[in-house]
Amino acid sequence: xxxxxxxxxxxxxxxxxxxxxxxxxxxxxxxxxxxxxxxxxxxxxxxxxxxxxxxxxxxxxxxxxxxxxxxxxxxxxxxxxxxxxxxxxxxxxxxxxxxxxxxxxxxxxxxxxxxxxxxxxxxxxxxxxxxxxxxxxxxxxxxxxxxxxxxxxxxxxxxxxxxxxxxxxxxxxxxxxxxxxxxxxxxxxxxxxxxxxxxxxxxxxxxxxxxxxxxxxxxxxxxxxxxxxxxxxxxxxxxxxxxxxxxxxxxxxxxxxxxxxxxxxxxxxxxxxxxxxxxxxxxxxxxxxxxxxxxxxxxxxxxxxxxxxxxxxxxxxxxxxxxxxxxxxxxxxxxxxxxxxxxxxxxxxxxxxxxxxxxxxxxxxxxxxxxxxxxxxxxxxxxxxxxxxxxxxxxxxxxxxxxxxxxxxxxxxxxxxxxxxxxxxxxxxxxxxxxxxxxxxxxxxxxxxxxxxxxxxxxxxxxxxxxxxxxxxxxxxxxxxxxxxxxxxxxxxxxxxxxxxxxxxxxxxxxxxxxxxxxxxxxxxxxxxxxxxxxxxxxxxxxxxxxxxxxxxxxxxxxxxxxxxxxxxxxxxxxxxxxxxxxxxxxxxxxxxxxxxxxxxxxxxxxxxxxxxxxxxxxxxxxxxxxxxxxxxxxxxxxxxxxxxxxxxxxxxxxxxxxxxxxxxxxxxxxxxxxxxxxxxxxxxxxxxxxxxxxxxxxxxxxx
Numbered sequence: 001x002x003x004x005x006x007x008x009x010x011x012x013x014x015x016x017x018x019x020x021x022x023x024x025x026x027x028x029x030x031x032x033x034x035x036x037x038x039x040x041x042x043x044x045x046x047x048x049x050x051x052x053x054x055x056x057x058x059x060x061x062x063x064x065x066x067x068x069x070x071x072x073x074x075x076x077x078x079x080x081x082x083x084x085x086x087x088x089x090x091x092x093x094x095x096x097x098x099x100x101x102x103x104x105x106x107x108x109x110x111x112x113x114x115x116x117x118x119x120x121x122x123x124x125x126x127x128x129x130x131x132x133x134x135x136x137x138x139x140x141x142x143x144x145x146x147x148x149x150x151x152x153x154x155x156x157x158x159x160x161x162x163x164x165x166x167x168x169x170x171x172x173x174x175x176x177x178x179x180x181x182x183x184x185x186x187x188x189x190x191x192x193x194x195x196x197x198x199x200x201x202x203x204x205x206x207x208x209x210x211x212x213x214x215x216x217x218x219x220x221x222x223x224x225x226x227x228x229x230x231x232x233x234x235x236x237x238x239x240x241x242x243x244x245x246x247x248x249x250x251x252x253x254x255x256x257x258x259x260x261x262x263x264x265x266x267x268x269x270x271x272x273x274x275x276x277x278x279x280x281x282x283x284x285x286x287x288x289x290x291x292x293x294x295x296x297x298x299x300x301x302x303x304x305x306x307x308x309x310x311x312x313x314x315x316x317x318x319x320x321x322x323x324x325x326x327x328x329x330x331x332x333x334x335x336x337x338x339x340x341x342x343x344x345x346x347x348x349x350x351x352x353x354x355x356x357x358x359x360x361x362x363x364x365x366x367x368x369x370x371x372x373x374x375x376x377x378x379x380x381x382x383x384x385x386x387x388x389x390x391x392x393x394x395x396x397x398x399x400x401x402x403x404x405x406x407x408x409x410x411x412x413x414x415x416x417x418x419x420x421x422x423x424x425x426x427x428x429x430x431x432x433x434x435x436x437x438x439x440x441x442x443x444x445x446x447x448x449x450x451x452x453x454x455x456x457x458x459x460x461x462x463x464x465x466x467x468x469x470x471x472x473x474x475x476x477x478x479x480x481x482x483x484x485x486x487x488x489x490x491x492x493x494x495x496x497x498x499x500x501x502x503x504x505x506x507x508x509x510x511x512x513x514x515x516x517x518x519x520x521x522x523x524x525x526x527x528x529x530x531x532x533x534x535x536x537x538x539x540x541x542x543x544x545x546x547x548x549x550x551x552x553x554x555x556x557x558x559x560x561x562x563x564x565x566x567x568x569x570x571x572x573x574x575x576x577x578x579x580x581x582x583x584x585x586x587x588x589x590x591x592x593x594x595x596x597x598x599x600x601x602x603x604x605x606x607x608x609x610x611x612x613x614x615x616x617x618x619x620x621x622x623x624x625x626x627x628x629x630x631x632x633x634x635x636x637x638x639x640x641x642x643x644x645x646x647x648x649x650x651x652x653x654x655x656x657x658x659x660x661x662x663x664x665x666x667x668x669x670x671x672x673x674x675x676x677x678x679x680x681x682x683x684x685x686x687x688x689x690x691x692x693x694x695x696x697x698x699x700x701x702x703x704x
Contacts, residue, residue, distance in 0.1 A: 001039045001364065002382045004409055011387050012357045012421075013313055017367070020290070020316075024283035026071040029276025034283065039365045041381045043300040049284075049366025051120035054295040056285040057368065059118070067105035068278040070098060078272060080258075082265040087255045090146035096261065096268060097138045103130060103271045106278070124277055128270050134261065141257050148250045156249045163242045170235045174199055177229050186210055188224045197243075198236045200226040284367055291315045293368030296375040302417055302451050303378030304332040304356065310370040311355040312362070328352050328489050332451050336472040338442065340465045341455045341489065343476030349455040350387065352476070352489055353421050356453055357385065360419060380451070384410050384420040404437070411444045420445065420452035425461065435460045446470045590660070601684045643694040650675060656691040664694060 009015055022034040040046050059066055072095050080086040081096075088096075107130045115122045141152045150157045178201065181187050186207040203211050205218070208225040214233060216226045228236065261268075287293075291312035308327040318325045326348070330339060341349045359369045363377050371377075386406045410420055425438045435458040442461065445452065446468055454461070465473040477488045643657060643664050650656055650667060656677060657664045665679035673688045 004384045008385045024286045027276045027279040028073040030280035053284040055118045070102035094146045100134045288368040294373045299378045305376040307372035337470045341474045380419040381417040387423040414448045414450040416449040418450040648693045
């Protein structure tokens with residue numbers, strides 16, 4: 001990506017982002033990559049890096065463990081490994097083994113399921129492979145502490161066995177000598193020591209001639225002399241020779257191991273880079289968590305659609321100080337390529353401009369950005385920026401001269417893949433002349449199909465934004481009552497500078513304010529006043545809109561509550577209806593059962609009766625006068641309510657009530673467990689157990 005001027009990245013604070021990213025890096029590889037963070041212009045590179053960071057972020061959020069704990073810098077050791085004749089130490093080989101073990105964990109982590117779930121992270125190890133021989137070669141030679149094993153070679157095993165025996169022999173001889181000289185009172189309190197790699201006696205200086213051997217030195221006070229006894233001289237010489245042989249054999253083994261592993265030098269270098277790459281991805285994910293970075297949709301064209309975007313550095317600062325950060329939402333596309341932002345000073349115009357520029361740089365460098373995930377960001381190949389006072393003492397250029405020089409570069413080099421940012425376009429010159437040049441510059445940039453954001457106080461630029469295709473207005477909202485910026489961007493309408501409003505609110509003499517107003521062109525003042533009033537009306541409308549939204553939500557809630565009440569009432573009515581229907585069905589069933597009993601009783605009567613005519617009349621009355629019968633039965637039931645249950649034995653002649661249908665009759669005959677009950681004109685045979693004795697209730701006398 002091309003930048004203008006050279007300080008563009010510094011002005012957009014991209015260098016601060018790189019410094020914060022580096023703080024999350026653990027490996028030298030990742031720190032170097034953060035310091036030289038590349039800004040890509042090819043979608044495939046950007047998409048891959050963003051997806052890798054987003055996948056690692058999801059792993060962290062899910063509480064999963066990713067095995068990338070290797071953070072050692074082995075660049076020097078790996079370079080030595082590739083040099084013929086070089087020899088690495090045991091410690092170096094242990095570090096290489098840890099690298100191989102870490103890679104083994106990474107390859108195991110990416111089983112088939114995780115390769116599918118995290119394809120971008122898996123692509124990092126796509127072009128390499130795991131070689132278990134590396135660990136096996138190291139384990140054959142070295143123990144866990146990095147020392148060469150006795151079994152590394154037969155010669156080393158023989159040498160160390162001889163050393164073990166000679167040292168034991170030396171220890172026994174030396175202990176015997178120490179015991180003897182102690183009894184004679186020749187030795188100092190420390191008794192013995194080591195000097196020049198040899199075991200010596202600590203003899204009192206006045207007794208040194210009494211001990212035969214080689215003197216190796218004296219103490220600082222010269223009260224103690226260190227003497228190697230002549231009995232151990234030969235043993236010490238033999239041990240010294242064996243130790244030299246051991247060192248030479250260990251060196252030979254390490255050189256041989258270095259030679260064997262040198263075959264895998266390129267593979268180990270790749271592994272080392274892979275661990276650094278995963279550390280860099282991890283750092284980007286952890287950094288994104290600091291400012292709530294997300295993965296936007298990336299388009300391979302010039303396009304910006306930011307939803308709830310924050311300036312990452314401002315967000316981090318405000319979060320630490322428990323302050324809110326006002327998000328910005330804006331769109332730049334083929335139909336609205338240039339946004340002209342107006343409004344009072346310190347209202348957030350420059351912050352908005354820098355937010356868009358910094359997020360674009362971050363996205364194209366593979367960093368997640370603090371926007372809503374539904375945001376869309378295109379790819380630009382050139383970024384131009386003009387912010388602040390750019391006067392040059394070296395070339396004797398004034399602020400406005402330098403400004404025009406930069407605008408000349410903008411107009412000559414801008415194209416459809418250019419994203420530019422101009423703060424206070426036209427400032428530093430006569431307002432009328434500067435405004436005229438500013439119009440020409442904006443028209444030319446619009447003609448070049450460039451994308452950009454311009455901040456200004458010029459009314460003529462606010463007016464032209466509605467006339468020139470591709471240019472739109474935007475305003476930073478301002479609380480005129482409290483004289484406080486609201487840091488909220490409204491796209492589509494220009495904003496007022498609130499020059500006279502601010503002067504009035506701070507208590508400036510009204511006479512001076514009126515005098516200043518008189519000096520201003522009437523049309524100019526009227527337009528600014530109109531913008532002021534329009535913006536306040538918009539704020540009022542926004543407030544009323546917010547209140548309306550609250551009322552609509554409350555109305556929806558009440559509607560849902562009412563619907564629930566109606567549903568409950570409807571359900572209750574349905575249940576009542578079902579209960580009523582069930583009661584009718586129960587009455588019908590009881591009626592049919594009663595009809596069945598009566599028919600059975602009539603059949604019995606038919607068989608017994610000599611006068612069949614009377615029985616036929618009863619059957620006709622039952623079958624063909626059902627409605628009348630039902631009425632009679634209802635009356636009978638009412639009459640039955642005149643009786644009360646008294647219980648007792650069922651005998652002939654008593655009144656009894658059937659438990660099931662509550663009809664009352666007179667007991668005419670008892671046949672075992674069967675009873676013939678005379679109900680009205682009809683005798684009915686029922687079970688004895690289904691009857692209960694009743695008597696007629698006494699009439700209560702009403703006392704007047």
